[in-house]
Amino acid sequence: MTDIVIAILATSGAVFTLLAAVGIVRMPDLYLRISVTTKAASLGIGLILFCTALYFKETSVTTKVLAIIFFIFLTAPVSAHLIGRAAYIIGVPLWVHTIVDHLEGKYDKNKNDELSSEE
């Protein structure tokens, strides 16, 4: 029974990961690649890690797995944000079909780390 659950979870995890992998190759610009990959992979790896918890059925392993998953879900969006932001600042181009860019011109030319205030 557990084995089947594990198999299912592992499969879906692996598939999500594969999706992310395909996505990162296929997506046309960096921002889309980040959008696609970070979460899909996080989800996929989270699922696979959960399999290990189920498989070993030990408190210590489960704790660890939960900790890792928590950690991934805490850090993945932060690093996605950081890289996306850095990319934007250094001028990594958006996809040509991007329809709107509200950030355009918002970064101070001199202090490009600073996003100007709204007022």
Add this chain to the structure above:
Amino acid sequence: MSLHEYLFYIIMPILALSVLLIFVRFVIGPSITDRVVALDLLIITGMGLIAVYSILTDQPTFLDIAMIFALLAFLSSVAFSFYLKQRRKND
């Protein structure tokens, strides 16, 4: 097919294939940020490989490595983005 065989013959290859694909992005770039994203993802996927491998070898202790991977992947993303902006600043 036992769970181990399933993991070994199906899951591992899928993950390995993902790794390869991600690596393709790493190779083709084109911008350095692409490579950074690819590296990040590579490490995350590596965690999956390690998790499966820990089941295959019955060694839960490998999970600690996965934890370290997660931590350091984050750190390197932070560092790279720090660098990218600093470089811009100093250009």
Add this chain to the structure above:
Amino acid sequence: MRTWFLLNVLLTIVWVALTGSYSYMNFTFGYVIGYGVIWILGRRDQGKKYVTLLPKVVNFVFFFLHQIVKANLQVAFDVITPHDYMKPGIVRVPLDASTDFEITMLANFISLTPGTLSLDVSNDKKVLYVHCMYLESEAAFVHEVKNGFERRLLEIMR
């Protein structure tokens, strides 16, 4: 609220120590019992907010999982089919969330959802810039964010 949560944790620990079983189930059980005790004791005054928090959290978790799965499938479909359906754009979302913690949580949840990515927060913390993959209309997207993630999050956190 923190006090109440700590009280709950304390009660859980007492329970676990009393029963002497350190399994996850027992922890959860101890937490539920402690929660019940708090619910009974404090439902009329400040404890009320804490007591009502749990359903909200559960609600949010399900909402979030739903979002994730939905978005994932959408992205997945896009990825595996040859045609690109994306209509990406960077959208300016005005914020009601005011503390750093609230903004961070919101931004992270938005990022975690496939197809959207929080790019930056303005210096005065009033605006969040979000990169969105399937942007049908800007207003709709902003509304979706504000009524979806932001509202639910702020409900829990305030």
Add this chain to the structure above:
Amino acid sequence: MNTIILRTASIYLLPLLLIFSIFILLRGHYLPGGGFVGGLVASVAFVLHALAHGTTETRKILGIHPGFFIPMGLSVSLISASLPLYAGKALMTGLWYPDPIPVIGSIGTALFFDVGVYIVVVGVVLTIILSLSEASQR
């Protein structure tokens, strides 16, 4: 870096990673980990904090100059290594408390030695990285 998302996240990451690092340190004698990796994780925690908040903030949290950890750690290690000399044994001979305790295992000089390693690593990595980022901000 000027992003509240990172800054906020790093505030929560710091204690989490420190706990994790101590965990890694203490169980090193039984399972993978130990003073070195533990120390690295701890320093990574502070480095993250420094990258997010700037070194001044991090120094405030540390309280003392990170370089000070180096002699501290070295002396912990060296003292636990040379304690056996006073007991008439060779340098670094393990002296053990008789009964093992859970998670950590046996308490003995080797453990304190590893703690010293941990502290040294924290001191070294932080000294290097904090001085470097200070120098690069100049």
Add this chain to the structure above:
Amino acid sequence: MNLLLAIVTGLLYAAGLYLVLRRSLVKLILGLILLGNGVNLLIFLMGRLVKGHPPIIADGKVIVDGIFADPVPQALILTAIVISFGLQSFAIILIQRVYKVVKTDDLDEINTTDDYA
């Protein structure tokens, strides 16, 4: 796998050497790091490959039964890695200082100490 890893080891040595022979300071350090990786792999191989059996005594046991990966090379590599980390970090800072002071990272211009004084 022995064969593949032997080739990889050789490749790391070769690449390290090649980079060390360039004129850029950065490449010099990268080359040294690659060489360090090569050495680590070589030490690891010298302990002979054993798959999936880390040298850890299982719960409830007092010795390791059966086959196990040789722990000695692992310990040696750990020591070597840490040491090279110390050296490398110093070297990395050094190249920064060199660049600041000499204003070049071209190794060919860093040869005043061999001049006839």
Add this chain to the structure above:
Amino acid sequence: MAIAILAGFIFALLVPFTGKIIHDKLQFLPALLPLSLFIWFSTFLFIGLPPSISESTEWAFGASLSFVCDGLSLIFALLITGVGVLVFAYCATYMKKHPYLPRFYAYLSIFMASMLGLVLSGNAITLFIFWELTSISSFFLIGFNNREEPSRKSALVALAVTGFGGLALLAAVLIMGYLTGTYEISAMLQNPEVFTDSPYFVLILVLILLAAFTKSAQFPFHFWLPGAMKAPTPVSTYLHSATMVKAGIYLLFRFSPAFRSEALWGELLMVIGAITMLYGAFHSLLRSDLKGILAYTTISALGTLTFLIGIGTELAITAALIFVMVHALYKAALFLVAGIADHQTHTRDIQLLGGLRKVMPLVSIIAFVSALSGAGIPLTFGFIGKDLIYESTLHSNGSAVLLTFIALAANVLVGAAGFFAGIKPFAGKLPAALSTTVAPVAGLWLPPMVLAVLSLFFGMFPGFLFEPLIAPALNALGDVAYYPQLKLWHGFNSVFWLSMGTIAAATAIYLFTKPYMVLGHLPAKLNFMAPETIALRMGKLYTDTAVYWNKGFQSGYLRYYILISISTVVALAAAVHLPGFHWHFELDMIRNVTPYEWILITILISSVFITVLTDSRLTAVAAMGVIGFAICLIFVIYGAPDLAMTQFSIDTLTVILFVLVLYKLPRYLKLTPGASKVRDGILSILFGTFITGIVLDVLSAPKPNEVSQFYMDNAYLLAKGKNVVNVILVDFRGLDTMIEITVLAVAAIGVFGLLKLRTVKGES
């Protein structure tokens, strides 16, 4: 006897601290040292040489402080201390004003002690030690006027030549010691067949001759001696005429009993001696500098001595022994006189000097007597010497006529040169420039006076010398068969006519020619083929080559250093490894490789290539990250979790460091030309292939597991840990870890210093 030698060294240590006293009140105090020694040695003349004057203390490596005073040593010891007394006394006046007088005395007494040690040593190594010390003290004395470039240069040249000879002597002594098993000279020379019959005989011979010839200024090594005249005149008198240059002669005397039987010895000595004496004699006539003339006549005299020893008959040896003394007496006197002339007139050029007899009649008599002795006029000691020389050449077996002719020619020239040096400055009119010249004080003329008196005394009563001095010396050299008659008058035999002819010819040259004016330009003209020029040019060639070689090797280009080092390693290692290396490929070797391993390897290899080939530094760094990641996964797969953790943490930290540093650095430039890329590529591939081969080779061998098995068995039981790797790190091999963290600590301190420390410019 050791005390006698030591006295000089102790004196040298004390004298620099005497301060002013040595300049005035106690100015003659230093002369007491050689005087007392001279008296001590003189006692041997009267009480005879007790057979047991040999003291021995083991030192090290076969050297022992053993001193033997036989007849030969005694002659030299008396010369050294005797001339020493006079020179020291002379200096007291001559150098009185010199600020460096104390150290001058120190050098001089070191020299005297060393020279005594040299002639008294019974041990060959000790002899060598003193030999070198004489060279060194000579170096200091030649360079005594240290502020003058020519002085320094001459000192260097002299040291180079004599130092070279010294090493030859060392080599010779060591080979002989090795062959005979002893360094005690007497024992060494007891069975000369041991080395005369050995295959190394010629080598030993050549080495000894090199030593002797360099020290005694034989052609073509003579050139340092004229240069040595840059030293103050007393030094020239003492070292470069009377004593030190005779050290080589002493050596030849000492070893002649052992080598005499070999024809080569005699032939070489005669040839070189003859060339030297003619060369020196001829050159002496071309000089107008007083000391130059004296230097070349000294060279000629040294050649004569070598020549005589080469003839090797008892008569010749006797002649040589006598001539040593003759030469010391007259040449020292002439040098001191030259010093007086210089001191009083501030010039040494005989073209400018003249008529000084009017100012300093006493000195002119001294000079006259000495010059006559040099020319071999009867009633002077020189006559006895010349007499014996002609006798030995005439009685030599073989080409007596030729030898006699050579001796004659040299004597004529040297005699004339002696006149130019000893008579010319005093004869004729006093030039106007010298009109203010005053007579020297007694402290200056007394010492040469003693010498001149002795020249006359021994010239008239040569027999005094034989019993106490010459006979024991001959004895010491193993010659007992024939005692030549030392007397003033032998009758009108051929020897007498030769002597007379010599005098007549020399006088004629002096009176009727001015070779230093007519031919004075010759030395400069022929300079290009002078041995000195050739030697210096060879030295220059050598230093040029050294510069060239040094610039080639120590080019400053790091990559060439690496290239050379690694190529050497690869070449050497391949040379030993390839012959024993047999390897063949089997498919089995890769059959068990799983797909994920293939992928890992693919990634790893590609990343290596990216690192090497990319144009972007950051990509290279990121690719390094991937390499680390892949290696880390390999570690995981093959059971090394600790390694994986550490490797990955370290890699990441390194990447971070790089990243923090990189943006300060310039971008990669295309710097290296293609050709060197190919070259480096080939070397790298060879290196890599070689490593791969080694790895496979080792992996095909069995590995004993004793140590790891011990760790696995005892990690828990004895060291209370279950993670064996960690137990090794903190317990079994904890010392490594202790040092390792110290390494980290040092690195951190270093980084901190690099980043924060700025030294004040200029201060260091």
Add this chain to the structure above:
Amino acid sequence: MIKENILFLPLVIHLFAAIIMLFGWGKVWFQRWFSMGSNALAVALSAWLFLVVWKGGILTAHAGGWAPPFGITLVADTLSVSLVLITSIIGLAVSIFSAASIISQRVKFGYFPILQILILGLNGAFLTGDLFNLYVWFEIIIISSFVLLTIGGERVQLEAAVKYFTLNMLSSIIFLTAIAIVYGLTGTLNMADLALKIPAVEQTHLVELTAILFLAGFGTKAAIFPFYFWLPSSYHTPPDAVSAIFGGLLTKLGVYAIIRVFSLLYADSALINEILSIAAGCTILAGASAAIVQNNLRKIFSYLIICHIGFMIAGIAMGSALALVGVIFYLFHDIVVKTNLFMLAGLTHRITGTSSLRDLGGIYDKYPLIALLLAVPLFSLVGVPPLSGFWPKLALITAGFSDSRWIMTGFIILGSFLTLLAIAKVWAEVFWKTPPEFSVRPNFTFWEKFENKRKLMYLLPIGFLSAISLFIGFGAGWVQVVAERISAELSDTLHYVNAVLQLPNI
């Protein structure tokens, strides 16, 4: 405390000293005095250790209490303890010299703790009986020397450091590769154990290969041809006190490692001896020739280091007992003299403000007593008999003749001759010559401006080492006895192995 624990003391003392000084970070006077004090204590401890070993024979101590070959064993035979003693003496001298000459800015940035750690590393390397541990000691020496080399961060220092670092790292990598292969063949790292196991390895070509790799690794540290390039490009750049300890000890460590490893693991390898012979000749020639043509005082000394390393390598290549006596004797002499020479260079630099022969001069006229003092190391180096350099050369040349190694002996003689010329030139230029004028340097405190105490601290270590040189020269008999015992111990591998592995003596 058990007797064997004495062995740890020369290590522990320096590490403790370093740590305590790190706690006193930035306290200049404390660091200076504490460093000198601990070095003085170290001399006493080393002397004690020397006496214990001299009386009782080879002493071993097992870190962690693990019997060899399982733990790391420290082995003190006569060679090791002699070198530890000399290192301590040099350490004391350099410490005093540093206290006088190292500016307070450098002291504030950890100069003295790192000096202590460098000495610690040297002592450790001399005492260890474990191959990998030797590598670790080598590394600590590299890193601390690296830091000392760069401390202050002046341009030449940095440039030098790049070369120093790279070539030393490469040698470490080669060394480590060799260790790995040895481990892969034998499964052990204890040198005594290896001495037993290596002969049993069937693939002799691999064994010889490791010998070559070790040779390259150690050869780089020892600065033999063609691995010496790092030395002349770096040794003249750091502060003089640093050059002094580098020049005295670091290359000699390489020589020690060659002696130790080759006498234990590859005794009587004809191939290695052949290679060493060629290397020795080239080393002598390269070093001496370059020394002749250099114009920087410290560079001349640097090249002379190389030349004289060649002497020692030549002796090792000859391999006879007498040759080894010569090598050991030379090692002792050279350590003392080279350290002293670089301090001398420091002193002349302090007096004249320059290290270039062109601008140097006048010391003989102005400071005759200093000139006299400095003459001792200079002429000891040349091997003017009977000073210290003479005796080992005597032994080496004799050994060369006894083994009919004519060419190599010729090289030694040639090297001696060229050394003589180089030093004579130094003497003439630095001491005799009247300098153009003493250079004017802002911010530079000339010797004349020093107060007497500081002058004394400059002269004290030079005088101290000169006295030791004189002792080695005039008391050559005693040193010979020590060297002969070491030579005998080195030839008797079995005795060493038995002492370490505690097998019953056969």
